[in-house]
Structure formats: C-alpha cells, structure tokens
Amino acid sequence: MTTIRAEWTKLRSVRSTWWTVVAAVVVMAATAGQLAIYIANDNTNDDPGDDPGVVALGSVLIDSLELVQYAVLALGLLTITSEFTTGTIRTTLQCTPSRGRVLLAKAAVTATVTFGLGLLLGAVGAVVAGPVLGEWGAAPAAGTLRDVVALAGYLALIGVLALGLGAVLRSAVLTLTVLLAVLMIVPLSLREPDITALHRVADVFPGEAGRHFLAGDGEPYPPAVGLLLLAGWAAVTLLAGRAALRRRDA
Amino acid sequence: MITLRTLTKRFGNTAAVDELTVDIGPGRVTGFLGPNGAGKSTTMRLILGLDRPTAGQALIGGRPYHRLRRPLHEIGALLDARAVHPARSGRAHLSAMAASNGISERRVDEVLATVGLDERAAAKPARALSLGMGQRLGIAGALLGDPPVLMFDEPVNGLDPDGVRWIRQLTRSLAAEGRTVLISSHLMSEMQQTADWLVVLGRGRLIADAPTAQVIADSGVAVRVRSPRPEGLAAVADRLTAAGAVVEPAGTDELTVTGTTAERIGELAYELGVPLHELASHEASLERAFMALTADRVEYAARPARTGGASA
Numbered sequence: 087m088t089t090i091r092a093e094w095t096k097l098r099s100v101r102s103t104w105w106t107v108v109a110a111v112v113v114m115a116a117t118a119g120q121l122a123i124y125i126a127n128d129n130t131n132d133d134p135g136d137d138p139g140v141v142a143l144g145s146v147l148i149d150s151l152e153l154v155q156y157a158v159l160a161l162g163l164l165t166i167t168s169e170f171t172t173g174t175i176r177t178t179l180q181c182t183p184s185r186g187r188v189l190l191a192k193a194a195v196t197a198t199v200t201f202g203l204g205l206l207l208g209a210v211g212a213v214v215a216g217p218v219l220g221e222w223g224a225a226p227a228a229g230t231l232r233d234v235v236a237l238a239g240y241l242a243l244i245g246v247l248a249l250g251l252g253a254v255l256r257s258a259v260l261t262l263t264v265l266l267a268v269l270m271i272v273p274l275s276l277r278e279p280d281i282t283a284l285h286r287v288a289d290v291f292p293g294e295a296g297r298h299f300l301a302g303d304g305e306p307y308p309p310a311v312g313l314l315l316l317a318g319w320a321a322v323t324l325l326a327g328r329a330a331l332r333r334r335d336a
Numbered sequence: 337m338i339t340l341r342t343l344t345k346r347f348g349n350t351a352a353v354d355e356l357t358v359d360i361g362p363g364r365v366t367g368f369l370g371p372n373g374a375g376k377s378t379t380m381r382l383i384l385g386l387d388r389p390t391a392g393q394a395l396i397g398g399r400p401y402h403r404l405r406r407p408l409h410e411i412g413a414l415l416d417a418r419a420v421h422p423a424r425s426g427r428a429h430l431s432a433m434a435a436s437n438g439i440s441e442r443r444v445d446e447v448l449a450t451v452g453l454d455e456r457a458a459a460k461p462a463r464a465l466s467l468g469m470g471q472r473l474g475i476a477g478a479l480l481g482d483p484p485v486l487m488f489d490e491p492v493n494g495l496d497p498d499g500v501r502w503i504r505q506l507t508r509s510l511a512a513e514g515r516t517v518l519i520s521s522h523l524m525s526e527m528q529q530t531a532d533w534l535v536v537l538g539r540g541r542l543i544a545d546a547p548t549a550q551v552i553a554d555s556g557v558a559v560r561v562r563s564p565r566p567e568g569l570a571a572v573a574d575r576l577t578a579a580g581a582v583v584e585p586a587g588t589d590e591l592t593v594t595g596t597t598a599e600r601i602g603e604l605a606y607e608l609g610v611p612l613h614e615l616a617s618h619e620a621s622l623e624r625a626f627m628a629l630t631a632d633r634v635e636y637a638a639r640p641a642r643t644g645g646a647s648a
Contacts, residue, residue: 092436099428173419181436
C-alpha cells in the first residue's frame with residue numbers, strides 16, 4: 087500500500103501525465119464526433135446503399151478507441167520508461183528493493199488511472215457523439231454503460247501491458263513501436279493472406295483479443311475469452327518486466 | 337555498520353570491484369577514496385542492491401539490502417543528485433520517497449529545513465534547481481528515514497565553498513551522533529579535511545583501510561616545519577626520528593618531515609615549547625602520494641603521446 091501511494095504521488099506530480107489525459111480527452115471527442123458525423127451523413131446522403139441505419143452509441147465509442155488508445159498506452163509506458171531516462175529508477179528501487187512490488191504498485195496505479203480515464207473518455211465520447219448521431223443513434227442505458235465499462239477495462243489492461251513492456255524494453259520509443267506492431271501491424275499482416283491458420287494466430291494477439299472482447303461478437307471466441315486473453319498478455323508482460331528488473335543492473 | 341565480504345563485480349573481463357572485504361564502522365566519517373574508475377560508485381551501487389554482485393556480499397547492519405523492509409530507515413544514500421524527474425518538484429520527489437517507506441509528510445518538511453531548501457525552492461521543478469540545490473535535495477532524501485547509516489557519492493562535486501563547508505559540517509555532526517557515514521571522493525585533499533578514517537580503493541581493490549592520519553603518514557607526504565629556534569627544532573627532529581619519521585633538515589630553521597602528520601608535529605612542538613612559524617602539509621605532494629599509492633591501479637592513466645606517428 088505504501089508503494090502504491092508512492093507511485094500515485096509520482097504519477098500525479100509530473101505535468102506530462104495530465105497532458106496525456108487532456109490529449110486522450112481531445113482525441114476522444116474529435117474521433118467520436120467524426121465517426122458520428124460519418125454515420126449521420128451516410129444515412130442522409132443520396133446513396134441508400136451505404137446506409138448503416140441506427141447505430142449503437144457504445145459501438146461508436148469503442149471504434150474511437152483505435153486512435154485514443156495510444157494516449158493511454160503512453161500513460162502506461164511512461165510510468166516506467168521515464169524512470170529509466172531520468173535515473174529515478176535508482177531512487178525507486180532504493181526506497182522499495184522488491185522489483186515485484188514496485189511493478190505491481192505501478193500496475194495498480196496505472197490500471198486504476200486508465201480505468202477511470204476510460205470511464206471519463208466514454209462519457210466525453212457519448213456527450214459529443216450522442217447529439218450528432220441524433221435519430222441514427224441508439225443509446226440504451228444498460229448497453230451503453232456496459233460498453234463504457236468494457237472499454238475502460240480494455241484501456242486498463244493495455245495500460246498495464248504497456249507498463250510491463252516498458253519495464254522490459256526501457257525505452258519509450260522502442261516500447262511504443264513494439265506496441266504498435268503487436269496491437270495493429272502484425273495481426274493485420276497475418277490477416278492479409280487467406281490462410282486460416284494465420285487468422286487463428288492473429289486472433290490470439292492482445293489487440294485482437296481486446297477487439298473481440300469489446301465487440302462481443304462471439305467470433306471466433308466469446309467476449310470473456312477475449313478479456314482473459316488480454317489479461318493474460320498483461321500479466322505475462324508484467325512478469326517479464328519483473329524478471330528484467332531483477333536480472334539487470336539498475 | 338556496512339560490511340563488505342569479498343564483494344566482486346565484473347563487467348565482462350574487467351573487475352570493477354575485486355574481492356573487497358572491509359567494515360565501515362559507526363561514529364566516524366569514513367572517506368572512500370580512489371581515482372575515477374576505481375570502483376567507488378559501483379561499490380555503493382552494490383551496497384544499495386542496484387547492481388547485482390558477481391560474488392560476495394554487502395550487508396547493512398548485518399542484512400543485504402533486498403532484505404530491508406523499510407530501507408530508508410536503515411541507510412540513506414545520495415548517489416546521483418540528478419536522478420530526479422526534471423518535471424517533478426523537489427517536494428513531490430521527497431513525498432513519494434516518504435510515502436514508499438511510511439514516513440510522514442511532516443518529516444519531509446523537517447529534512448527540507450535541515451538542508452536549507454525553502455518552500456519556494458522545493459516547489460520548483462527539479463530541472464530549475466542549481467547543482468548545489470539539487471545536491472541538497474538528494475541529501476534531504478538520504479536523511480528522510482533518519483537512518484543510522486549514510487552514504488554520499490562525491491557530495492562536494494560542483495559545490496561552491498559554502499556548500500562544501502556545509503557538507504563537511506553535516507557529515508561530521510551525523511558521525512558525532514554515532515552514525516556510520518561513508519563519503520566518496522577522488523580528492524585526497526578533500527578527504528583529509530573531512531574524514532576520520534580512509535578506505536582507499538584502486539582498480540576495485542582495497543589499498544588502505546586506516547585512520548586518515550596514518551594513511552597520510554604512510555603515504556610519504558612531506559610536512560614542512562619552520563621555527564626561529566634552531567635548538568628547539570633540533571629537539572623536535574630528534575623526537576620525530578625516534579618515532580620513526582624521516583627528517584631532512586633544510587637550513588637551520590626548516591625541516592621537511594615524512595612519515596607523520598602535521599597534527600602530530602604540532603602537538604610535539606607544543607609539548608616541547610617550540611614556537612613554529614610554519615607547519616604545512618604539501619598539498620601537491622599529498623596528491624602525489626595518493627597517486628603513488630594508486631599508481632599501478634589507475635584505470636585510465638594518461639600516457640605521454642607518441643610522437644612521429646601518423647595521426648589517426
């Protein structure tokens with residue numbers, strides 16, 4: 087608990103944390119607004135062939151994550167990579183010699199903050215996209231709330247994933263590059279050829295698991311499996327981060 | 337008490353710290369002396385569990401660092417004053433440290449006052465602090481847990497004379513309170529004024545572990561003694577020779593003494609009632625003695641440039 091308080095103090099006492107939050111909110115408002123405009127336009131233009139019909143507000147919020155998630159990833163990875171670039175990792179380990187405790191405390195703080203941020207982003211997206219969608223949006227209270235909680239959970243898990251990876255790789259740029267590859271580029275490439283085996287492999291990647299969890303489409307596995315897969319990825323990178331912190335000199 | 341037992345750290349083929357066995361005792365300022373690259377900082381990092389030793393162990397109060405539950409209460413250290421997030425305020429930096437070890441916010445105020453950082457300086461982002469202020473912030477962090485063991489790596493580096501004096505007074509008073517105080521430096525002259533005891537390191541190996549006065553005496557530092565009374569000076573010379581020092585007369589009113597310290601000569605002259613007009617350790621020779629002591633142990637010795645060769 088003391089370590090968690092220390093980590094929370096560190097996170098909130100640098101301005102970049104708050105700038106990241108502001109960036110996430112702005113990107114969310116812009117993306118959700120734009121997606122809503124597209125939907126409204128497609129429904130009202132002269133071409134009836136592209137009409138999406140009435141769309142769930144929650145799905146607009148989830149689709150907006152594609153871009154917004156990188157701000158949240160930055161939040162997660164910066165909590166550890168900034169310690170390496172500034173040398174504060176030495177102070178941190180001096181205060182708390184247990185590498186596992188340090189990383190767990192960071193994970194707890196990151197998950198809590200990104201979950202809360204996810205709820206905020208859901209609200210911001212709903213406030214912006216709702217009125218724009220107008221009659222083309224469906225916002226059943228329970229369903230929308232479930233989607234917002236799910237996206238907050240997704241952000242919390244990829245935040246922890248970014249933290250664990252950052253502990254292994256130590257560099258913010260490298261970590262972000264690898265995250266981009268793992269979350270998007272590699273699974274996309276695997277889907278390119280029409281080979282079922284490769285598609286199955288792509289489905290296991292954390293970004294895809296998260297997508298299936300959020301979409302709740304039941305294909306190729308139920309949402310709960312997607313959630314577990316993503317949580318598994320987060321746990322594995324966290325363990326790898328602990329191993330790296332233990333093995334290497336700080 | 338810091339206990340090092342055959343502590344060894346290798347980076348590839350080179351041993352940064354080589355089977356170092358030494359005890360750093362309480363109640364005095366121990367100077368950790370050695371040329372740059374001698375392994376002082378690495379030893380300190382090993383003590384704090386930041387580097388993993390290749391062999392041997394480092395114990396604080398009998399326990400390795402990673403066994404300490406609230407380490408800030410056991411040992412306080414200043415390794416690198418710049419290891420602060422540049423955007424974080426000094427106060428927040430200390431608050432986070434305090435929180436991690438269950439130390440109250442009131443203690444943060446106390447240590448800020450102890451090191452002389454006011455509310456305004458503590459609220460600034462660390463990047464806006466001067467070198468001296470940063471050093472004070474680092475020392476505040478070391479003092480947070482009121483630990484019985486303190487360790488400062490090159491604390492006077494880059495400080496103005498006021499800062500240097502402040503560090504000297506602080507370390508002395510900490511030692512006077514019965515704490516174990518270890519300060520590293522590559523300057524013998526600095527250590528001579530601060531440390532009661534010296535642990536000298538060269539190429540990761542222990543060269544000396546003795547009282548400062550003895551290390552200086554053994555290292556062949558020359559002390560110049562001048563007196564207007566030739567017969568009195570001769571008496572001093574006799575007593576010094578009897579005590580094993582090497583005395584070379586220079587004229588009738590001057591001696592050059594090696595193998596003892598200025599302090600001992602001064603006391604002897606007082607005892608014999610001989611007035612002295614000069615009593616000085618040669619600063620230059622002091623450094624030279626230190627270099628002689630560590631001559632074959634310097635990692636990056638300057639070598640005369642080759643002449644006539646093609647330039648690279």
